[in-house]
Amino acid sequence: MEDSTKPIHCPPDETVASRLLRNGRYAGEYYKPFPPNHFAPKPGQQSLDIAIIGAGIAGLNAAVALVQSGHNVELKMFERSKFAHEIGAAIHMCPNATRILSYYEFDFEAARATQLHQSSLLDAHTLEILRIARTPDTVRLYGASYSLFHRVDLHQQLQKLATEPRPNTKYVAKINLSSEILDIDLDGTVILTSGERMKKDLIVVADGVRTKFAAKVVSDQISTGVSPTEKVVYRFLIPTERLLEDPRTRSLFEGEGFQANIARLDDRRLVWYPCRQGALQNFGFFVPGKIQGYEQEVWNIPVDRETFLKDCSPLHPILQAVCSKADDIKLFQLCMRKQPIPALTKGSVVLIGDAAHPMLPHQGQGGAMAVEDGAALGVLLSDLRSKKDVPRRLQLFQELRFNRVSAVQILSSVGQDEIHKVVKAAQPFFEGPVPTTVEGLNDYNYTPNILRDALELLRQDRKDSLAKQEQKGYASSRI
Template identity: 45%
Template structure:
C-alpha cells in the first residue's frame, strides 16, 4: 500500500532470537508488514542471562522497550579478580556510565529480554501493524531464480525484503556469500547456570558475592579460564558463565547448548580459590546446567545479496569476551529501522541493504575480532582489526568503553541516509 509515496514492504525475517525480534519491532515501527519464521516452538528458551551496554540500550529505548517489566538490573560496578587467590586485580565503579554515554548498562534474564521483545513485535499495542509469528518453520533453501524461500514443510514464501537472523549455522549465509561458510570450535566451552540469590546468601561460603558485590560484573581468571558472575531478574538470580579450554578444536556443527554435569564443572575449576569453587558447587542442585561450545567464524566477505541481508549471529557471530553479541544484533536492528523508514520504491531495496552493510560491516567485524580476546589482550588483535579500518585498537577498559558505548547507530545511519538519498549533510 502507498501513503504519500511511502510504501509498506512485505518483510520475511528468518529467526526469532534477539536479532530477529528487535528487527521485527524496528521494521514494524517503520510501517512494514513483518513475518518472523522461527524453527522452534519457542518452548525451550535458554535460561541464562545477558547484558546490554549503552550502545544497545539506546536502541532498545528507541524501540519502546520496557526495562522495568523486563526486570532489568543496572550494572554499577566492575570487578576483576585473581582466580587462584580470589584477590582483586581491578575493582571500579561504573556509576559514570549512564551520565557519560546517556544510557544505562543493564543485566537481563535472557527469557525476560526475549519476552519483552516478543511483546513489542507481536502485541496489539505499539506503532505499526503487529508482526506475524510462524513457529516450527525451518528454512530449507532459497530459490536462485526469484529469491523465494523454501521451508521444510513444503511451503514456499516470497517477500520484498528477506532478513536472515538464523544464527551462526545460518541457512541463508551460504546463499548470500555464494560459498561454504563454517563455524569452528575454538577449543573452549562455557558452563552456564543460574542460582537463586537467596541460596547464595544462606551459604556462609558464598554470601560474600551478594553482600560485597551487588549489581556487579564479576570476572575471576586464571590464564584462559574465567568465572563470570552477575545478577539478573531484579537481583533474584545470579548468572554464572565459566569459560574454559576443552581441548576439542575441530570444525563443528554440533549442538551449541547441551546439558552438563556439575562434576565436570568442579574438575574444570579445581585450581580456583575455595571461595570460587564454593560458587560452582551451587550448580549441583540444578537441573539446567548447560555447556555452551564456543564457536568462531571469521568475518564473511558480504552480508547482503539482492533483497536479502544477514544480521546478528548469522552475519557476525561473537565470542563472549566483550559481551557484545546481543548488542551488535540490536545495533543491526536500529540501523535497519532507520534505513527502511520512508522508503518510496522497492527498487531501492538493494541499495539500502548495501548501505546497511556500509554502516555496520566494519564496526561489527572489528568487534568480532575484539571478542576473540579479553580487554587485556589488545596487541593480539591489532593486525586483524586493521583490516576493518581500525588503526588504533583500544588497550584499556576506558578505551574499550569509549569505542563500544559512545557509538550511536541511529544517528550514524540517519546521517548516511540523508547524505546518500536526500543530498543533505
C-alpha cells in the first residue's frame, strides 16, 4: 500500500494543447455555452407545481433551474429557524459547478467570487512544499473557472436569482416560512404541522445532511442517517490584511493570485483559502476527535481558545502564529453516511444535495454536486408535454446522477493523497479504473458538463421512445 506520508508523485505538467488532444471531450461542442433561456418553457409545455424542502444551496439552485424550465416552485422549510443560516464560512465552486452558475446568469461579482490560481500541499511541521498545482488553464481545460465564495454571499445571490422576476420565465420561486413541514407522502402530499395537506406534482427533498425525509425514498433496511467520524474540524476566518501586517505570517499570504493550501502533519490538516475577493482567509483545522453529545448538536459549537491552541501546538511556529489570530472559532463534527443509498427518487419524491449524498469536504465537491443535481433536474424536467412523463424523467435523473454522486461521495471521504484507501469501495460506480492521481481526480470531478449530459440523455430517450413506437406501429400493420 502507498505510504500517504510521502510527497505525492505528480506526472510532468502537460501543455494545455496536449491535454485538449488527449481527451477530445474537453474541446469543441461539449463546452460550447448554451444561449440564455435555452431550457425556458416552450409553447404547449406542461408546468408542474413543485415543493422544495430546504432553502440551502441545493434547494435554491434547484429552484433557479426549475423556475427557468417553466415550473411553479415553492420552497418550504422543515423548521423555520433553518432558513438563511448557511453554516460554515467559505465554499469551493469548482468548474463543474461554475459553468452551471454561469448559464443561469449567476452574478459572480455581486457574490464577491475569488478566482483560485493555485493550490499547494505543505508539510505542516517544516513548511516544505510537497506539491503545487496551478490552475490558470482551468477555463481552457474544463470550460469554466474555479471560484471560492463565502457561503452567505453564495446563498444570497442564489436566493435573489430564484425569487426575482427574469425574462422568459413564467414564475418566480416563493419561499414559504409560514408553516413547518411535519411529513411528506410519495404521492406528492406535503403535510404541515398545522394539519394542512398540500398536493404537489413533485417534492424535491433538499433538507441537508440530517435529512428527515430521505428515508421515504429508500427501504427501511438502509440507513439514511449519518454517523460521526473520528475527526472534528475547527473553522475560523481571519482578515487577509491582519495576516499581511504580521512579519511572521506575511510570507504565506503575499504574492500574486489567490491560492488554497493544505498543511498536513500525521493525522492533522490545516486547510485555508481566500474568499470575498481575497479579503478574508477561511481556515479549517482537521484533528482527531469526537464531540460529546453528538446527537444533539454537531455544528457551530463555540470553542475554548486554550483547547484550540493546544491542538495547534504540533504545527510549524508560523502556522501557530496564524492560528493565534483566530477570534471566533467554531467546532464541527465531521459526519458521513456509511454507504451511498441505492435510490435518489421514488414516486413523486426526489432527493438532492446532502439529503441524497452527504460528503466530507476533502474533494471540495459537496456544494458542486448540489449544483449539478439542481441543474440536471431542471433540464430533465424541461419541455414537458404531459405530467404522465414525470416518472420517466425522474428515472432519467436516477440514471444520470446515481453513479456520479455515489462515486464522489466515496472519494470525498479521504484526501486526494489518500484515494488508495477507497478504491475498492468506489470501483462499482466507475466503468473504468478509479482515478488515483491528482490530475485524474480533477479530470473526473471537473470534466462533466451536466447541462449537456442531461440534455443528451433526454434527447436519446426521446429517440428511443419514438423508435419503439414506430416499431410497434410497423408490427401492428403486419398483423
